[in-house]
Structure formats: structure tokens, C-alpha cells
Amino acid sequence: MRILHVIAGMDPGGAERMVLQLTQDALSRLDEVMVVSSPGLWSAKVEELGGVWREAPLGSRSGLATVAAVRKVRNAIGELRPHLVHSHNVRAALATRMALVSARSDSKHITTLHGLNPSDYLSAARMLKLAGTRVVACAPSVGGSLQEAGYPPSRLSVIVNGANLEPATEDRISAMRSRVSQSGRPLVVGVGRLTDQKNWDLLIEVAELLPSVRFVVAGSGELREHLVSRAKETGGDVEFIGNVDDIPALLGAADCLISTSDWEGLPLSLLEALSLGTPSVVPGVDGINDVIPESCAVIVKDRSPTSFAEAIERLIADESLSAGLREIAKLESKNWSLAQMLEKYAAEYQVVLGRPSQ
Numbered sequence: 001m002r003i004l005h006v007i008a009g010m011d012p013g014g015a016e017r018m019v020l021q022l023t024q025d026a027l028s029r030l031d032e033v034m035v036v037s038s039p040g041l042w043s044a045k046v047e048e049l050g051g052v053w054r055e056a057p058l059g060s061r062s063g064l065a066t067v068a069a070v071r072k073v074r075n076a077i078g079e080l081r082p083h084l085v086h087s088h089n090v091r092a093a094l095a096t097r098m099a100l101v102s103a104r105s106d107s108k109h110i111t112t113l114h115g116l117n118p119s120d121y122l123s124a125a126r127m128l129k130l131a132g133t134r135v136v137a138c139a140p141s142v143g144g145s146l147q148e149a150g151y152p153p154s155r156l157s158v159i160v161n162g163a164n165l166e167p168a169t170e171d172r173i174s175a176m177r178s179r180v181s182q183s184g185r186p187l188v189v190g191v192g193r194l195t196d197q198k199n200w201d202l203l204i205e206v207a208e209l210l211p212s213v214r215f216v217v218a219g220s221g222e223l224r225e226h227l228v229s230r231a232k233e234t235g236g237d238v239e240f241i242g243n244v245d246d247i248p249a250l251l252g253a254a255d256c257l258i259s260t261s262d263w264e265g266l267p268l269s270l271l272e273a274l275s276l277g278t279p280s281v282v283p284g285v286d287g288i289n290d291v292i293p294e295s296c297a298v299i300v301k302d303r304s305p306t307s308f309a310e311a312i313e314r315l316i317a318d319e320s321l322s323a324g325l326r327e328i329a330k331l332e333s334k335n336w337s338l339a340q341m342l343e344k345y346a347a348e349y350q351v352v353l354g355r356p357s358q
Contacts, residue, residue, distance in 0.1 A: 001349070002032045004082040004107070006073055006092045009059045010040030011220065012243050013193055014268035015088050015114045018161070022086070023051045025342045036076045041220075041243065054079075058092055066095065073099035077107065084349055087111045087133065090124050097131040108352045109133045112159075115142055115265020115286060117197070125149035134352055136345075139266040139287025157348060160291055162341025163271035164333060168249035176249035180241060186213045186316045189254035191247065191269040192261070194221030194240065201227070202260040202305060207236025209309040213316070215258075218244040251278045256315050256322075259283060260308065266291055266336075275333040277326035281311045291336060296329040 003026050005019050023033045023046060033051040037043065038059035046053040056072030057065040073095055077085070085107050087096040093111040100107060111133040116124055125146055128135055136157050137143030143158040168176075181187050192198045200217060204227070207215045215238040217227075224240060231238040244250050247269075251257065257273040257280040264270075266287030273280050280297040282288055288299065298311045315322050 002080050002082045004080050004085045005035045006096045007037045007088040008092055009038040010042040012041055016042055017268055020045055024049050034076055034080045036073055069095050070098045074103045077103045077105050082107045084108050089114055090127050093131040093133050094127055110352050112136045113142055114138050117263050121145045121149040125151040140290045141286050142265050159344045160336055161266040161268055162336050162338040163268045164275035164338050165248045165272045167276055168252045172246055172249040173252040177253040180216045182214055186255045188213055188215045188256055188258050189250055190217040190258050192219045194219055194223040194227055197262055199260045199262050204231050204234055204238055205305040206308040207238045208234045209305060211235055216241055218250055251276050254278055256281055264288055271336050274329040277330045279315050279322045279325045296325055296332045
């Protein structure tokens with residue numbers, strides 16, 4: 001089978017990681033895979049895995065860039081002649097639809113919706129219907145919100161995100177701790193893009209309330225300069241360290257993971273942390289509420305800085321609480337394994353292609 005993935009960019013992130021995972025899985029099945037996106041730090045990883053990457057300005061919202069992106073996607077369709085085009089999120093789905101029509105291609109089209117701001121579901125449902133695509137939601141709440149916004153349930157599936165990491169060795173954890181920690185102080189780690197959605201400003205407010213705790217955020221994005229400046233102005237100890245290659249070592253060095261997002265589909269960074277047993281303090285939003293039981297993570301419902309700070313203090317002070325969360329998280333993570341997700345996508349592809357189930 002020949003598969004084309006269309007995604008806005010290939011900088012480190014959850015959706016991009018999924019594209020790499022799906023690419024690797026398809027190549028292991030002897031499929032051919034091409035990825036079309038704006039350039040990013042992970043663009044080269046596609047070809048390192050054995051796939052093909054092609055550039056298209058899918059990350060820009062301008063009209064001219066959209067026209068150019070559609071042309072590039074159309075060219076990729078002509079080059080690969082895919083059986084299946086898998087787009088990721090709404091703008092990529094629309095560009096894919098226009099490219100398929102322009103190329104007069106009979107390739108089948110599927111889109112993964114990785115989560116949306118709650119205010120965007122109505123417009124997303126309209127645009128995805130225009131795109132004529134089958135949609136896979138990354139969590140039950142994402143699928144439910146899209147259906148409530150008017151997307152037909154007959155063209156909608158839910159495949160829960162899957163992720164797991166192999167624990168880092170003690171040497172790697174020690175090296176990471178030396179890099180990011182300070183004088184044995186408690187270490188709280190955030191992982192994700194530096195964007196409005198992730199609300200790292202809230203993390204900075206939490207850090208102000210916990211001056212004896214060190215906070216480190218791994219990730220890059222357009223808000224880096226603002227966040228670094230804001231962190232320096234406060235009394236908290238927050239460092240934005242950019243992208244980190246060895247996430248298992250970073251999570252292994254952490255006393256806990258924190259997420260302060262305004263909304264999420266189902267963040268892979270959280271699933272990965274829980275698969276390692278890293279105690280986690282997260283907001284009660286979207287797919288997190290669907291999939292993550294309160295027995296394996298501290299879920300902050302009101303999302304206030306004080307509530308986040310109190311949760312972190314409890315985890316640091318109460319070793320039995322932290323140890324309990326570690327054990328339950330490892331057990332629960334079997335429910336969102338990467339292998340399970342990949343198997344379900346492989347089966348979904350067969351459904352979209354109209355092939356009988358094996």
C-alpha cells in the first residue's frame with residue numbers, strides 16, 4: 001500500500017510524533033510512505049526511517065501559501081499515487097481535499113483530529129464535511145464534541161492516542177539531572193510546544209508560589225522570547241530549555257510532570273510520562289478526563305495557580321502518594337499502548353479502502 005501523510009509541519013509535537021510512528025509501522029509492513037509538510041526539526045526523521053518527505057507551506061494561513069501548499073500536495077499525489085491520504089487536523093484536510101480534486105485522484109482520504117479549542121468545533125465540523133473525509137478523533141470527547149457540532153457519526157471513529165516509552169538508564173537520568181537540576185531541589189517538568197494553547201504563563205504563576213521548586217520546560221515555539229522574559233521577571237525558578245532528545249531521561253529525572261494547557265485532545269507527552277510512572281499534575285480538560293483515571297494522575301479541575309501549586313506540594317511531600325501514582329500509572333498505561341493504537345489505525349485504513357477485515 002502507498003500512504004501519503006499531510007500535516008502542517010514537522011517540528012517536535014504530538015501529532016508529528018504520531019506521523020513518525022505511523023510511518024515506521026507502515027514501512028515495517030512493507031508499505032510505501034511519503035510525508036508532506038512545512039519544514040521542521042523532524043522532517044529528516046521521515047527519511048531516516050525509510051520514507052520520503054516533501055515540502056509544502058502547510059503551516060501558513062496566507063492565501064498565497066495555501067495555493068502553493070495545495071499545488072505541492074497535488075504534486076506529491078502525482079508522484080506517489082497513494083492508495084490512501086492521511087491528513088492531520090483541519091487545514092491539512094482542506095488542502096488535501098483541494099489537491100485530490102485538482103489531481104482528479106481516486107485516493108481514499110482520512111483525517112485525524114488531534115484536538116481543538118472548544119470554540120472551534122462548529123467551524124471544524126463544517127470544514128471537515130466540505131473536505132469529504134472520514135475523521136478519526138484522538139479521544140472520545142474530541143469525537144463527541146465534533147459530532148455535537150454536526151459532523152455525521154457514520155463518518156467518524158475514535159482511536160485513542162497511544163504512547164509508551166522505554167525507561168532511560170540510570171546513567172542517562174544522572175546526566176540529565178546534572179544538566180537541568182540544581183542542588184537537589186525538587187524538579188517539575190513540562191513538555192510541549194511554546195504556544196498559547198499550552199498556557200505556560202500559568203506554569204510561571206505556579207512557580208511563583210513555589211520558589212523552592214525548580215521548573216523546566218522542554219519544547220520550542222513562537223512564545224519562547226515572551227515566556228523567557230516573563231519568567232525572569234518573577235520570583236519563580238523556571239527555565240525554558242528548548243527541545244530535548246532524551247525525553248525518557250528528562251522524565252526519569254523529574255519529581256513530577258506538569259501540564260497547564262487550556263485544552264488538549266489527548267497529549268502524547270502525558271501518556272508517555274504515565275507509561276514511565278512519572279507522577280503527573282494535569283488540567284481536567286478534553287481527552288484527559290476521558291482516558292486518564294484520577295487514580296494515576298492528579299487532575300486539577302479549577303485550573304487555578306494555587307490548586308496546581310498545592311497539588312505539586314502534596315506530591316513532593318507525600319512519598320506514598322507519589323509511589324502509588326507511579327504504580328497505578330504504569331498499570332493503566334496498558335490501556336493506551338502504542339501497539340494498540342497502531343493496530344487500530346491499520347484496521348481503520350482497511351475500512352477506508354473498502355477492504356474486508358482480515
